[in-house]
Amino acid sequence: MAESVEPPRFDLARRIRWPQEDNKIPREIFTDPDLFRAEMDGVFTGPVWVLVGHESEIPKPGDYKTISMGAAPVIVIRGANARVSVLVNACAHRGTRLVEGPSGNVLRGGFRCIYHMWTYDTDGRLIAVSLPEDFPQEFRKEDYGLPRARVDTYRGAIFATLNDDAPPLLEYLAELTGGLDKVLEDGALEFLGSIRVIFRANWKLYVENIYDGYHVTALHTGFQVVRLRSHGGERLVPNYERNGHLWGRSRSTPVNQLTPALRDMSLFDTRTKPTTDHNMMVVFPSGVVTDYFDTIQMRYVIPLELDRTQIEFAFFGRQHDPEEARLHRVRQGPEVLGPAGAITLEDAAALERVQLSATARGENVVLKGTPKRFPPYRHVDEAPIRHFYQAYRRLMGFHSDDH
Template sequence: MASVLPRTVQGPPVPLRWPPEDNRIPREIFTDPDLFRWEMDAVFTGPVWVLVGHEAEIPQPGDYKTLSVGAVPVIVVRDAQGQVRVLVNACAHRGARLVEGPRGNVLKGGFRCIYHMWTYAPDGSLLGVSLPDDFPAEFRKEDYGLPQARVALYKGLIFASFHEGTPPLETYLAELTEGLDRVLGDGRLRYLGSIKVIFRTNWKLYVENIYDGYHVTALHTGFQVVRLRSHGGQRLVPNYERNGHLWGQSRSTPREQLEPVLRDMTLFDVRTKPTTDHNMMVVFPSGVVTDYFDTLQLRYVLPLAVDQTLIEFTFFARADDPEEVVRHRVRQGPAVLGPAGAITLEDAAALERVQQSSVARGDNVVLKGTPKRFPPYRHVDEAPIRHFYQAYRRLIGVPVEEGSS
């Protein structure tokens, strides 16, 4: 069975002007549908590791979940021997999608295509076909397994790559491993549930918003109402010369010092750690890892169209949490960091406005913190956005215009 996908080799399908100043981002990249289709290959099936899950989401043999790597639909599954695999969610016969639902278990029956009833084992191998009479004599089931991504694990996080040249995962993550160690501990988590929502914005605008510390105090009125502020911190960009990941660190106002405007302010409790330290990370290009208050969260960023992005908010507890703490996490996570939580609605409104106005050609400009050329940056800076877009630009193969940068 194929282990990686065939790759496109030519350059971007549209001429693209990229300013020489690294703090200017051309708005065309948010609106051009041809470029969007190109970057699904050049970025998401390029030499990157894409976050697709955590082992706690598929704890038993046969457990699976579905999502996409860029435009490629995939199944993240634990096979009968316990190995984690990432399979292309398309029958090797005529391409019908094998699985439509979000998750389940196929240990007994396997994945069965509704079109011609071809059946695959959880490891992606073809188990059987219907009515095999009159197949060509050279037909062999061994030749029709499902294509698979390369898979690597770190502290239970599941990463997939469809590129043969992707470096080893820990090399790719670089110093971000320190942040992941801090958040994930020994990696033993308990899956609590997921919420999905479609943002009416380009996937890159959603991701860059996480790199941006400048908007937090300006946009998020929910935090302003309760007088919740950040008290120090920094924004690191591990491996910025290659991949431009993000590790944002901050510390917020303790709950007892907040303005008691809610009937129950325990929503902002921090019960599982000694301080109100927060960590928010992006594994380039699209994986988000968050430890905020007592919320442990992964976000999967799934591009649907040039102006639509599906975000899956996935919540966890630690495997050894007492039930009281689990209930606290279940309540706090969606209410603070879910799609209808205290801050996400405001992000969605702002990002939709940016998307709508991107048809007005020109450049978006990053300013706050840019006098400093390299990380670490202050937690209120937007300068890390530059590194995200330079990593993106290199992957899509666009040179900068001549001029001073």
């Protein structure tokens, strides 16, 4: 068979040699621009469900937010009938970006393209075009709606897929629903706001960092300063044979047993839950859901370029929160798990350094916890990273016949 008829991603899989051992990661996958483009199709429009938001971010009819599924800009919108849709943010005529900015409401007026004044309703139906005289006779507005992603929600979390072969959402999430149940409860959240920041690292480095329990005490010095430790816990990889999500759970030292290194220790306090248990999850490939201390957070990972990734940190409270609980979450969330927070900031420094030297050929290696072949792992293990890359390799067509 001629090479030209094979999909390009198989060429890449041949060009970049993935070592036989599944705990080794070739650095080229962080520096190859062709691979980055192939990932936008192979991963983000593959048979995956991408976490794109929570219903509480768009509570009213006509409310929308913008986000990207890989390289595809989309609008997540609550329609006039209250149903959530995910529409491609490009006019069906000449591909113009329809809405700018992170959020808004278009209940009145819908989306009107500035270029030729084509107008769409909140369900993405084309409802008006300017001066349609001399259009081909067969032109019908019904044929020019905005492309829509398949959408499903789980306890208010909104997932979308651009691939007809994606399994039903519940099948895709599998046992990860156990963790989502704990964090999202009945789904009745209040959106408190987002912070978006650019990490100067490849998107995979950002995501694999969440699977890595090893760096937590090494890198995040703040935990050592206050002597905060995890007392037990585990790193599960639900559905690892297929999708490689992560569900890390552990129990941390209560605030009254910490070294009071700060005057205000509410950063590390758990007030809204009976225990200090928390969950940290990755919905493969690019969603993060956590309830660290009292901070309920989702993160949306958006690859911008090979070495630039936008992370949106979305913070939530519960609708039934008393005022003091709400204020506590507002004061704690960004201060712990935000881009100026006591903990998260260091990940940016570490990942940037990994990216900077990824041009040195060779392999990154995963060791801690790897003698164990399958989950559950200990919460301090980095071994779950392997399962992220197993899922990734399957989607991208890298050979994985070694396990």
